[in-house]
Amino acid sequence: MSLVHLTINNIPVEVPKGTKIMQAAQSIGIDIPHLCYHEDQRIKAHCRLCSVEVTGRKRLLAACSTEVWEGMEVHTDTAVVRDAQVTILQLMLANHHKDCLSCPRNQNCDLQRLCSRFNIMESHLPSVVKEAERIATNPAIVRDPAKCIRCGRCIRACKDVQGIAALTYAHRSSDITVTTAFDKPMEKTDCVLCGQCSLVCPTGAIVEKDDTDAVLDALQNPGKHVIVQVAPAVRVALGDAFGLEPGDIVTGQMVTALKLLGFDKVFDTNFGADLTIMEEGSEFLHRLEHGGTFPMITSCSPGWVNYIEKHFGDFTAHLSTAKSPMSMFGAVAKTYYPEKTGIDKQNIVTVAVMPCTAKKFEAARPEMGRDGIPDVDIVLTTRELIKLIKYVGISFNNLPESDFDSPLGLGTGAGAIFGATGGVMEAALRTVYEKYTGKTLERLDFTAVRGFEGIKETTVDLGDRDVRVAIAHTLKNARKLMEEIQRGASPYDFIEIMACPGGCIGGGGQPIGTTNAVRQKRMAALYELDKSLPLRKSHENPDIITLYKEFLGEPLSEKAHELLHTHYHKVAKEYEF
Amino acid sequence: MSTVKFLTQNFGAYDVNSIGSYMKIGGFNALRKAVNMEPSAISDLIAAVKVKGRGGAEYDMGRKLSQARAVVGENKIVICNADEGETTTFKDRELIKNDPFNLIEALIIVGYAVGATDGYIYMRSEYACYRPVILNAIRQAKSYGFLGENILGKGFDFNIHLYSGAGAYVCGEGTALIRSIEGKAGRPRMKPPFIKQSGAFARPTCLCNVESLSLVPHLLMDDQEFYARLGSGDSIGSKLISVAGNVNRPGVFEIAFGTTVREIIYDLAGGVQKNRAIRLIQFGGASGKVADASVLDTPYTYEGLRGAGVMVGSGGMLIIDERTSVLDFLLMNQEFFSEESCGQCTPCREGNLHIKIILDKLAEGKATDEDIRQMKKIAQVMSVSSLCGLGETAQNSLLSAMKVFPSVFQPGGKNK
Numbered sequence: 001m002s003l004v005h006l007t008i009n010n011i012p013v014e015v016p017k018g019t020k021i022m023q024a025a026q027s028i029g030i031d032i033p034h035l036c037y038h039e040d041q042r043i044k045a046h047c048r049l050c051s052v053e054v055t056g057r058k059r060l061l062a063a064c065s066t067e068v069w070e071g072m073e074v075h076t077d078t079a080v081v082r083d084a085q086v087t088i089l090q091l092m093l094a095n096h097h098k099d100c101l102s103c104p105r106n107q108n109c110d111l112q113r114l115c116s117r118f119n120i121m122e123s124h125l126p127s128v129v130k131e132a133e134r135i136a137t138n139p140a141i142v143r144d145p146a147k148c149i150r151c152g153r154c155i156r157a158c159k160d161v162q163g164i165a166a167l168t169y170a171h172r173s174s175d176i177t178v179t180t181a182f183d184k185p186m187e188k189t190d191c192v193l194c195g196q197c198s199l200v201c202p203t204g205a206i207v208e209k210d211d212t213d214a215v216l217d218a219l220q221n222p223g224k225h226v227i228v229q230v231a232p233a234v235r236v237a238l239g240d241a242f243g244l245e246p247g248d249i250v251t252g253q254m255v256t257a258l259k260l261l262g263f264d265k266v267f268d269t270n271f272g273a274d275l276t277i278m279e280e281g282s283e284f285l286h287r288l289e290h291g292g293t294f295p296m297i298t299s300c301s302p303g304w305v306n307y308i309e310k311h312f313g314d315f316t317a318h319l320s321t322a323k324s325p326m327s328m329f330g331a332v333a334k335t336y337y338p339e340k341t342g343i344d345k346q347n348i349v350t351v352a353v354m355p356c357t358a359k360k361f362e363a364a365r366p367e368m369g370r371d372g373i374p375d376v377d378i379v380l381t382t383r384e385l386i387k388l389i390k391y392v393g394i395s396f397n398n399l400p401e402s403d404f405d406s407p408l409g410l411g412t413g414a415g416a417i418f419g420a421t422g423g424v425m426e427a428a429l430r431t432v433y434e435k436y437t438g439k440t441l442e443r444l445d446f447t448a449v450r451g452f453e454g455i456k457e458t459t460v461d462l463g464d465r466d467v468r469v470a471i472a473h474t475l476k477n478a479r480k481l482m483e484e485i486q487r488g489a490s491p492y493d494f495i496e497i498m499a500c501p502g503g504c505i506g507g508g509g510q511p512i513g514t515t516n517a518v519r520q521k522r523m524a525a526l527y528e529l530d531k532s533l534p535l536r537k538s539h540e541n542p543d544i545i546t547l548y549k550e551f552l553g554e555p556l557s558e559k560a561h562e563l564l565h566t567h568y569h570k571v572a573k574e575y576e577f
Numbered sequence: 578m579s580t581v582k583f584l585t586q587n588f589g590a591y592d593v594n595s596i597g598s599y600m601k602i603g604g605f606n607a608l609r610k611a612v613n614m615e616p617s618a619i620s621d622l623i624a625a626v627k628v629k630g631r632g633g634a635e636y637d638m639g640r641k642l643s644q645a646r647a648v649v650g651e652n653k654i655v656i657c658n659a660d661e662g663e664t665t666t667f668k669d670r671e672l673i674k675n676d677p678f679n680l681i682e683a684l685i686i687v688g689y690a691v692g693a694t695d696g697y698i699y700m701r702s703e704y705a706c707y708r709p710v711i712l713n714a715i716r717q718a719k720s721y722g723f724l725g726e727n728i729l730g731k732g733f734d735f736n737i738h739l740y741s742g743a744g745a746y747v748c749g750e751g752t753a754l755i756r757s758i759e760g761k762a763g764r765p766r767m768k769p770p771f772i773k774q775s776g777a778f779a780r781p782t783c784l785c786n787v788e789s790l791s792l793v794p795h796l797l798m799d800d801q802e803f804y805a806r807l808g809s810g811d812s813i814g815s816k817l818i819s820v821a822g823n824v825n826r827p828g829v830f831e832i833a834f835g836t837t838v839r840e841i842i843y844d845l846a847g848g849v850q851k852n853r854a855i856r857l858i859q860f861g862g863a864s865g866k867v868a869d870a871s872v873l874d875t876p877y878t879y880e881g882l883r884g885a886g887v888m889v890g891s892g893g894m895l896i897i898d899e900r901t902s903v904l905d906f907l908l909m910n911q912e913f914f915s916e917e918s919c920g921q922c923t924p925c926r927e928g929n930l931h932i933k934i935i936l937d938k939l940a941e942g943k944a945t946d947e948d949i950r951q952m953k954k955i956a957q958v959m960s961v962s963s964l965c966g967l968g969e970t971a972q973n974s975l976l977s978a979m980k981v982f983p984s985v986f987q988p989g990g991k992n993k
Contacts, residue, residue, distance in 0.1 A: 045767035046921045051962040059969065060961045065767045080961065084924075087958040091927035124951055125931050150926070169762070169920075172745075174930040176920030 006072035013068075021063035021074055022050055032076055033085055033114050035092075035202050036151035037064040040501075040516045042160060044152050047092075049114070051084045052076045060084055086118055094125035095174075096203070097146035103204040108512050110202035111149060128174070138187040139364045140209055140357040141195060148178050148205035154197035161501060163476030164307075166191035178205075187361075188574050190310060192475065194303035194499045195357030195381075195508020208357045208381045208509055212388055215378055218349040219262040226349045227265040227337075228258055229272065229329050229408070233355040233419030233504035234382050236525040240511045240518070241386040242396040247521030249529055252401020257389050258353075259402060268404045269352070270411020272329030273418040273427070275547070276300060277538035279564050280322035281431040282555035284494055288436075288465075293317040295470075295485065295492040298424050300324035302358035303499025303508070305568055307475050312482045313570025318495075321565040325418060326352050326359055327368045329408065330375025331563040336551045337408065351378045353385045355419070355507035358499070367566040381509025410543045413530030420523045421473035421503035422449035422456060425496040429460055429469070430537045437463045444536055450527065452502060452520055455480065457492070473498040473506075580845065583804055583815045584791060585831045588675040593710055596717035599678040605723055607794035611686045612731040616646060619690035623793065626801050627813045632658060632786030633861060633890045635879060645691035645783035648773055653693035653781045656758070657684055657790055659700040660742055660749035663862025664913065665821040666893035669787035671829045672817070673700070673707050676791065677714040681737060683790040685723060686797065688735045691783050696737040699754050702744045711739050746863075746917040750965050751776075751784050753919065764919040765965035788817055788892070809835030812878035816889070820846040822896035823853065832877060839873040842896055853898040857906060857981070861890020863913050864970035866977035867906075886977060903978055903985045904940050911936055914971040925968030928959040932975065939986070946988045953979060 001016045008025050015024045020043075025032050036047040043065045051060035055073035060081065068074075075081065092111060100106050132145040152169070155178060159165040166189045170179050180189040187193065198206045218226045239248040258266045284296055299305055299319040308316055323331065330350050338345040352359065356379075362368060363376040380388070389396055404410065414430055417423030426446045433441050448458035449469065454477040457470040470492045472478045478497045484490040500507045502519035505526065535541060552560045592598040599605070611619055624639020645653070657680065661669040672680060684696040698711060715737050718724045726734045740758050747753045748763040755777045757763035776782020792814075796804065804814045812834035818841065821827045825847030832841065838858070842848065849855060855870040866887040875885045882889055897906055911933050920926045935952040938944040944952075956972035963969050979986055 043767065045964060046923070048922050048924055048962045048964065058961075062767065062964075065769070067769070083954060084958045084962045087954055088923050088962070091923055091931065091955070094931065095927055124947070126934060128927075128930055128934075149923075150920070152921075169764075172764075172920040173916060173918040174920065174926055176926060 004068050004070050006068050006070070006074060008074040009076055015068060019068050021052060021061065021066050021068055024068050025063065025074070025076060030076055032063045033117070034064055035110055035114070035149060036153060038153050038156070038200055041153060041156045041200070044156070047088070047149070047151055049085060049088050051081060053078050053081050086120065089115055089118055089120055090123055090125055092149050093120070093123045095128050096149060097129050097144070103147070104207045104210060105204035105512070109204060135185060136209060137185040138193065138209070138361065140193040140360040141186055141191075141198060142207050142209050143186070144205050144207070145177060145179070147203045149203055150176055150178060151202060152178070153200040153202065154178060154206055157196040157200045161196055161474050161476060162192075162194060162499070163474075163479055164190050164192065167197060184574065190573075192303045192306035192310065192499065193358040193361050194475070196500060197508075198357060199508050199510065199512065199514055208383060209360060210384060211360070211378050211380055212384050212391070215351055215380060215388065218351070218378070223347060224349045225264050225343050225347050226262070226351060227267055227333060228263045228351040228353060229267045229269045229326065229333075230254065230258070230353045231269040231326065231355055231419065231504060232273065232411075232416045232526060233507060233510070233522065234353050234385065236419070236505060236522040236529070237355060237382050237510050237514070238386065240513060244397065245521075246518040247525040249525050251529075252403075253396055253399040255404055256399040256402040257394050257396060260394055260399075261388055261392055263351070265405040265408075266402075267329070267333075267408040268411045268415070269325050269329055270415030270418070271408050271541070271543060272325030272332075273415035274412055274538035274541045274544050275328045275332070275564065276322055276325045277414060277427050277431050278544060278548070278555045279328070279560060280320045281428050281435065281538075283320055283322055284428065284432055285436055286556060288493075295490055295495045296320055297495045297497055299568065300418070300424060301498045301500070301504070302356065302362035304475065304478060304497045306358060306361065307478065307499060308482070309568055309571040310573065311479070312486070315482065315485060316568045316570060318485065319568055321567060323368070323564055323566055324362065325415070326354060326379075327362065327375060328564050330363070330368065332547065333408065334369075334373065334375050335563060336547060339551070340407065349377050350375065351380060352376045353380050353382065355382050355504045355510045356500075357381060357508040359509070382511055383509060386511060407543050407546070410541060412538055412541050413533040413536035414538045415541075416529045416533065417526050419504040420450070420526045421498050422451070422471045422496065423503060423526065425449045425469055425471050425494070427538060428494070431539045432467075433460065433462060434537065434539065441537075452516070452523070467493045469494045469496070471496045473503055474501050475499055580830045581807060581815050581833045582831065583795060583799070583807065584788070584817055585671070585675070586795070587679055588671070591678070593675065593677050594713055596678060596714070596721055603798065604678050605682055605721075607797040608682050608685055608723060609729060610797055611689055612729050612733060616690045616692060617643065619686065619797070620646060622801070623796060626796055626805060627811075628789070628792060628796070629813075629879065630786060631788035631792075631816070631892065633663075635889070638785075638789055641783065641785070642687065642690050645773055645781065648781040650774070650781040652695065653691055653783070654777050655684060655688045655691060655693045655696045656754070656777065656782060656784045657696065657698045657787055658749065658751075658754060658784055659698055659704065659787045660754060661701055661704075661787070661891075662746040662749040663864065663891035663893055665859070665895040666819050666862045666891040668817040668819045668829045668892050670704060670707070672787050672791045673704065673711065677707075677710045678718070679794055680787060680791055681714045681718050682723070683793040684737055685718075685728070685735055686793050687783065687785065687790060689733055693783065694734055694736070696735065697758055697777065698737065698739045699742060699748075699758060700739065701742050705741060708739060708741065715739065745919075746913075747919045747965070747967050750967055752965070754784070755782065764921055765967070767964060807833040809833070809876060809878050811880055816877070816892060818877070818892045818894060820894045820896065822894075823850045823898040823900075824848065824896050825850055834878045835876045837873065838875050838877055841877060841894065842873070846896070849896060849898050853900065856897045856899050856901055857903060857978070858897070859895040859906075859910075859974060860887040860893070862893045863910055864967070864973055865890045865893070866973045867981060868977070869981050886980065903982045904936065907975055907978055908936050908940060910974045914967075918967065918971070922964035922968060924959045925963045925971065928955045928968070929971060931955055932972065942989050944988055949986050949988060
């Protein structure tokens with residue numbers, strides 16, 4: 001690759017041809033301010049905050065979108081540049097609802113950070129914010145249009161990553177807004193509540209619905225027995241918020257923190273994941289032996305379930321009827337657990353910490369409970385857990401490690417890798433192979449289903465037959481597999497779909513700053529975790545074996561069906577184009 | 578001083594609904610000549626005359642065509658920008674209305690010169706009444722074999738499509754215009770990719786103004802030396818201008834470059850109504866700069882106007898007499914941009930909003946020194962950092978007025 005030579009603030013720089021000014025500056029340690037630019041998104045060049053001076057050019061050039069050229073002289077700190085940066089920030093501030101102290105993104109807001117960096121102590125311009133209500137009509141996502149700086153990141157995430165385009169620009173000039181079709185509440189649009197928009201929003205304009213108060217209330221109520229389950233993807237992401245390296249595994253500290261927070265029992269969603277594999281794997285074998293709809297498709301990602309219900313509603317029979325690990329755990333926690341411990345189930349509060357905003361919606365589905373009582377009472381995202389940990393003043397990095405509690409706290413490596421795209425498939429294959437063939441799997445690692453490619457596929461030899469499987473992450477990729485099914489041309493027997501990029505590790509409820517580079521580190525961490533565990537097959541989890549022996553009987557038993565399976569249905573759209 | 582007749586030589590000379598009538602005055606002879614030339618010879622010829630594009634950016638037309646030809650790519654497109662959205666600008670309308678076949682012929686010749694397969698005419702929605710004329714011209718040209726496959730037996734395929742905008746000023750900006758043609762919201766995008774490499778439908782695209790295109794058949798057939806002699810200095814040939822405002826005879830005039838502003842206003846446009854004094858003149862539409870009456874003896878040339886602090890721009894001229902204050906004019910102009918900004922980029926979206934607020938305060942006599950300082954800063958930041966030409970030029974009128982009429986921008990003072 002040919003190199004280009006330029007200077008930035010008189011410092012000679014050598015970068016590959018095609019490099020943008022912003023990255024060239026980064027290579028010598030200069031961070032050019034930006035808001036609409038996001039490393040995983042196509043360049044928009046809307047906010048203009050990255051404007052820099054280039055010798056010989058009358059106008060400033062956007063560093064995010066301008067390629068360097070040989071002999072280019074860039075200046076990032078001239079009076080003109082500084083005027084532009086400060087004026088643009090002032091203009092944004094004047095049209096931003098500045099209730100920073102009570103904003104969910106306080107101290108974690110790109111706009112706030114830049115105003116601090118440029119020492120903006122007061123705004124010179126009159127406020128022109130249009131009064132707009134916070135829109136909190138669903139259990140997962142809250143929009144606050146008065147905080148929107150119209151950067152367009154959420155639009156790109158929804159359209160380019162998920163292929164949904166529930167959010168878009170409407171109107172123009174100073175009336176331009178980011179909104180849904182016909183200004184409908186998000187849940188009544190094509191939106192599936194995956195929360196990828198909330199992950200890329202630089203301000204507090206799109207956030208998760210905050211349920212931390214409900215958890216604190218429960219914890220402070222002496223009459224309640226509050227138990228918590230934590231999804232696998234949380235333990236490889238939580239550390240980001242406490243200055244640790246992306247992908248650092250903090251399981252032990254996390255459990256200690258949850259105990260310090262006052263949870264009566266700290267359990268593991270990996271246990272639920274193992275249970276899901278028992279049921280889902282058995283369901284797949286049942287379909288193989290007795291016939292059924294193929295390909296069978298996983299149903300543990302609630303963003304994906306919402307998607308198929310809204311976008312491919314005629315194909316829900318393809319979904320596995322097995323509930324997600326979170327919901328299976330909830331069902332067990334509200335039935336088996338009280339029976340085993342003698343605690344009145346009325347007094348049990350189940351909390352789930354999830355990397356996901358759509359899980360809040362899943363927990364609230366009528367299918368996920370009985371007698372009007374939900375199996376999972378409260379879902380917190382990773383971001384909300386971070387808030388709780390900070391709230392109680394725990395010095396996270398110095399915490400000793402603790403183990404999950406029994407009897408719902410033991411998970412295998414198969415449960416752990418649920419958090420990565422391909423992980424559910426790999427976990428299922430480990431169990432399906434051994435159950436179908438009756439042989440012991442020699443190599444546990446199905447490397448063909450690992451990695452960050454959008455769609456992966458492989459064929460597994462089960463002795464007397466092959467099983468063709470495919471894995472997709474992001475709904476844009478899911479659509480491709482679904483369209484194949486729609487055409488009757490799907491060659492697969494079993495498909496795993498995760499709504500978010502990378503799977504749950506890249507979920508919409510993960511810490512702000514979750515980029516694709518970070519996702520890959522978390523993914524590696526989960527496989528590391530899997531490798532380090534003594535048990536790596538769900539059906540070898542002794543607590544799962546006990547659960548079946550004491551309570552459920554067999555996989556797919558009547559009781560298992562009643563508690564652990566459900567059906568999903570087409571959701572009619574409120575409008576068609 | 579009078580007008581000249583080069584670009585407008587066909588006006589009234591033929592029936593605009595009849596290709597036969599157009600051919601009787603020599604119509605399509607330029608195309609016949611062109612397809613027997615090497616394509617590069619056409620851009621060389623235009624380059625030799627040193628014609629600047631008439632869209633306002635003053636880009637060398639010959640260079641534009643040879644660059645478009647040099648771009649590697651299939652199915653190139655030539656777009657005729659007939660959006661003519663600048664205020665006080667209506668000269669392209671005269672070309673569309675009075676000489677539609679020449680425009681069609683020009684588009685085909687340029688298509689041949691750059692190696693394009695399709696031509697688009699992007700016409701502003703307000704010109705919908707001329708759609709039948711253009712559509713008829715396209716249809717007749719096609720039936721005569723000037724459009725379609727194997728044009729004039731030379732193996733050259735070319736078709737023309739007419740597309741009407743939906744009324745947004747910003748769609749005169751190249752990338753917004755292209756998005757509009759593609760069926761998307763008419764909002765500008767960043768460059769690169771540049772239009773010439775990846776324009777409409779991601780195909781290499783050459784975008785030309787109606788007036789620039791209309792010159793081409795005449796330059797091919799006529800005495801280019803005559804044309805060059807019409808000009809003055811670096812401003813070659815003639816220019817179609819539109820004069821509006823408080824003059825006795827507003828209208829479109831083809832002038833030789835070098836005609837003075839005074840001659841334009843007092844000879845061609847019949848002078849200021851009731852002989853009132855001139856408050857200001859805005860050159861080039863809403864995005865243009867303003868001057869006071871001291872500009873009257875300036876020759877209307879690219880360099881002459883630039884020397885006087887203004888620009889040719891769209892070719893429009895707005896004459897405002899003493900009854901209207903500078904501030905009232907600026908408020909009107911600002912209202913236009915507050916409406917027409919696309920709203921994507923921060924400086925333009927928010928800047929127009931705040932400048933409007935401060936201008937209102939100034940008009941009420943309530944603006945402070947700090948307000949005026951802020952207004953100027955915002956205007957400057959808009960012009961250097963906006964995403965597209967709209968934001969870049971929206972405050973040309975304000976910034977030039979601040980230079981020409983400093984007394985207007987005093988705190989507290991209600992002004993003139």
